Amino acid sequence: MITATDLEVRAGVRTLLTAPGSGLRVQAGDRIGLVGRNGAGKTTTLRILAGEGEPYAGKVIRSGEIGYLPQDPREGNLDILAKDRVLSARGLDTLLREMEKQQALMAEVADEKERDKAIRKYGRLEERFSALGGYVAESEAARICHSLALPDRVLNQELRTLSGGQRRRIELARILFSASDGSGGKSDTVLLLDEPTNHLDADSINWLRSFLQSHDGGLIVISHDVELLGDVVNKVWFLDAVRGEADIYNMGWKKYLDARATDEQRRVRERANAEKKASALKQQAAKLGAKATKAAAAHQMVKRAERMLNEVDDIRV
Ligand SMILES: Nc1ncnc2c1ncn2[C@@H]1O[C@H](COP(=O)(O)OP(=O)(O)O)[C@@H](O)[C@H]1O
Ligand SMILES: [Mg+2]
Structure with missing residues (x-):
């Protein structure tokens, strides 16, 4: 299982995510959808949780097996079958x-x-x-490969001779094979899948969906496929690129969509209220500021107004 404590994730000098405490945790039975707009830092965060990158601050503790499918596959030994x-x-x-x-x-x-x-x-x-x-196991591996539209002919070729999409499907097959012990027993593998449906046809996506539904060892999946998310996940981490925070929703996809809409309406309301109060304060300050004796008080008021605005989030476009 995975627990991240006081995590700070950066890309260069830019902070993508601060997650104080240990809210980012994956346990057996968790099937988490990691979502957020392009460039929010999903891939970077997942790499760090997988142990393939170091966080800027905080630490990540892992136990058990991890099956990580990166968004861009690494080049390993391409001479093997x-x-x-x-x-x-x-x-x-x-x-x-x-x-x-x-x-x-x-x-x-x-x-x-x-x-x-x-x-x-x-x-x-x-x-x-x-x-x-x-x-x-051998026949199980073959079954998984066939489900991902990888026929025997392809399986008997060297990786070097496969297309990028085929190689990525081989990596996905390898990870799913490692997570399934064939006896139907519980898996202790945490699957970390970054856009696993890329390069998959519709049949393969359907098969993957039911595989993930019955996976009980823990899962974080990044995907644009809302149907897959809707059917698979029981928790959602929303990476908010504006605030650089992860909102954790301990619920399935449909409830998450409603809850997030409510949260965003609340933020819009809070922002509008704060703006109203701040502008009243600034007007008062401007009047006061005209008198030399009140300049300090006026300055305090402007600062208070600015603090008020800082405490509410920017409204997402
Ligand atoms: N090696 C890097 N150096 C600097 N910036 C990077 C690097 N890799 C990614 N980024 C930037 O980090 C941000 C997050 O990227 P990424 O984690 O791939 O986001 P996502 O997967 O949510 O689309 C992006 O703005 C991207 O341009
Ligand atoms: Mg990504």
Whole structure:
């Protein structure tokens, strides 16, 4: 699980987010939609929660597994097969490769002793693979890949030969594979997904939606797909670019939309009230300021008016 305490996130010298206390917390069963306008800092914040970036201030504590899908994928080793990249999430790729090597030896080696050695080695590897649930896992990985429109032909290619969209789907498949243990047991993986529906077709999006609905290990998802958010999330973090704060709504998508509209109306009202009072104060100050003896009092009044305006938020355009 993830807890961020007294977090401050910056891009260069600009503060994107200050989150005092430990309001930013992901626990099992949380399915959080992280929303806000373009450039608000969603991607930067998620990177920091994933541990791939350092906050300007505060700290982030993580426990259990994290499955992070960045918005822009990292370039790793592109020489491996796509299916090995997926299987590597549970350490099964090396075992499978080892098994294939011994299998080849069994077929090629003429010397009987050498062949027996390969057979015994293969047997031991196979036992381990089987004990780790390798066969079930292998077919599960294939099922996830097919659901993301990645056919066997693609899975048997090197990552280097895949398109950007295919590579990103392989990364998504890898993360979802690591989060599902196949036995239907509870997952302790926190999924951090930055725009996971990019490069997905409609069928794949539907499949992803139901996968995420039944994921019980914790989730933060950044998405423009309001249908996905509507069906999946039970909490919303709204990153307000104007105030540089995160508003936390512990409710599903529809209720969040209503609650935020109410919050914004309240802020508009507060702002209008403050402006009215401030302008009255400034008028009074202007009258007073004409007399030299009252200049100090007038100055105080103007300052008070400005403080009043600072305390309410700017109105969002
Ligand atoms: N490496 C960087 N240096 C300076 N500014 C950056 C950097 N990366 C992103 N930004 C700026 O930080 C802000 C937040 O970006 P980002 O986290 O990608 O927002 P979002 O995902 O909400 O669209 C943007 O204004 C962006 O221009
Ligand atoms: Mg982003």
